[in-house]
Amino acid sequence: MKKIIAMLCCAAALTWAGCSDDDDTDKVDMSLLTGKWEVTKQYDGELDRWYENFGEASGFVQTIELRTDGTGTEKTIEIYQEQVYTYEYDFTYTVHGKTITMTYEEDEEYPSTGYIEKLTSDELVVASSYEGEDGRTYTDKEYFKRIG
Secondary structure, eight states, rough: OHHHHHHHHHHHHHBBBOOOOEEEEEEEEOHHHHHEEEEEEEEEEETTEEOOEEEEEEEEEEEEETTTTSEEEEEEEEEEEEEEEEOOOOOOOOEEEEEEEEEEEGGGTSSSEEEEEEEEEEEEOOOOEEEESSSEEEEEEEEEEEEO
């Protein structure tokens, strides 16, 4: 469970990653970014595996809400053996180019950074790269749909 939450946090962070601010194509339209997003699938680059069991029907819902004031909330609802577990985490975020950095209140020492690969009015794709246990670089991806 902790690994899933950590992956979701990283994915959320990746939603806002990018390059330099020098080119308009490397900037994020903040009016498209702010709002509420729900994870639809994830890719784990190190394991080369897709995770697609998200949403109410699967019993696992994760959302990210990005507000215009640079704050946000990540919420995960998990239904397991007829019990409902809810986890909420508040964070602040900044966007430079297509790079988003999220700093969670309970883990300020380790901000999450990601790259926004795709952003439309109804879809968001965030990628994050990291060094795996074997020393190689891997990239995870999270896919979101707008829900508010």
